[in-house]
Amino acid sequence: MQARKKGNAQGIDVSRYQGKIDWKAVKEDGISFAFIKASQGKSYRDKTFIGNAQAARAVGVLVGAYHYVDDSAITPEDARKEAANFVSAIDSAGGIAAFDLPPVMDYESNKSGLSKSALTSVAKAFLQEVERLTGVRPIVYTYPSFIGNFSGLSDYPLWIARYSSTQVPPGASGWSRWDFWQYSDGSAGGTLPSGTHKVAGIAGPVDLNEFDGTADELRTRFSKKPSVPKEEDATVKDGSFQINGENVGKALLFDGKTHVPLRVLADALGIPLRWDNAKKVAYLNNRKLQSVKLVEGTSYVQLRPIAESYGAEISWDAKNKIAGLKTKGDK
Structure with missing residues (x-):
């Protein structure tokens, strides 16, 4: 070093x-x-x-x-x-x-x-x-x-x-x-x-x-700070999000990291979700998420850290711009 x-x-x-x-x-x-x-x-x-x-x-x-x-x-x-x-x-x-x-x-x-x-x-x-x-x-x-x-x-x-x-x-x-x-x-x-x-x-x-x-x-x-989400543009808007092989929504890239719709991801993983619309704050398992992106009125979160924390497998097909999630128990 x-x-x-x-x-x-x-x-x-x-x-x-x-x-x-x-x-x-x-x-x-x-x-x-x-x-x-x-x-x-x-x-x-x-x-x-x-x-x-x-x-x-x-x-x-x-x-x-x-x-x-x-x-x-x-x-x-x-x-x-x-x-x-x-x-x-x-x-x-x-x-x-x-x-x-x-x-x-x-x-x-x-x-x-x-x-x-x-x-x-x-x-x-x-x-x-x-x-x-x-x-x-x-x-x-x-x-x-x-x-x-x-x-x-x-x-x-x-x-x-x-x-x-x-x-x-x-x-x-x-x-x-x-x-x-x-x-x-x-x-x-x-x-x-x-x-x-x-x-x-x-x-x-x-x-x-x-x-x-x-x-x-x-x-x-280390200057980047989490903040109250605001409407943002993604670098990729035509990606798709698949759960166990089925299309369920868009996948967007921010700073090279894959983001997917928050509610769709929470439902797929069985995580309790609460959204405070007044403050634009999301809570998963009663824990506040610090990094949420709003695009066209939909909340997006980074796929990898949440999915892997709950034992799910993820993949990214760069050619077809497909983010994949395989939940536990799916063969």
Whole structure:
């Protein structure tokens, strides 16, 4: 993977262990971004999350939230429950739109002795559920010693931990570059551009990170926000959506991603759907969808994250512009 370079945006990640933080001093010490622990497992919430998120945003630090995947997550269903806890924590701090950076899956432990395929299944279920609930593609955080457990996840942005200023993280599991590098735990590893591990405003050690680019480039890299849907034009209007081989509606492309009618998809998967027409907000299983497109009065959502979260198979016939969905139980 690539080395650190001069001018990269500097950041930290924090939890309750950092205690009281003077975020104004942190910002003035050259820290551009912070990832803040929100949750762990199916129910734990970091008690400092909301306060840290609000205080960091108030002084202009770019903020993201992270969730530690617990060793009790041994099935995809466990992972989806953890994702629900994470998104609920984010909602309590203002919702995903209040955060500058994508949500993060911190997955680094396997005390349950899961196989590599089982670990990947847990990771994939968590990531897909977070994206389904927030409309934002998550980041994967892990260590070089753990990343080899994953397969097929390299299209997610990577935040890698390797405590060194000279030894770059090795490429692995399909990743050949990092977006974020945690280069120090506050004592070992590389130092800030100032030559120290110490960050003003924090009494003890704190993890040090950098983004592969400037602070302005970081804002641009993750600038897309979910919003109240508005009427939009699609890049493809003549595609079709098939469920178990039967045409059921249009398929549209936005930014290269396939979108299909929300109500049709919900009915096919048996997911309870509620639409608040006044606010133009959709709820699946009582969870607000953050990314909905309105075209000619019909609500469209991205097919892949929702379908795969509920065990359905999807396909895309580029030649004929057909999006296909095969529900569970259909042969």
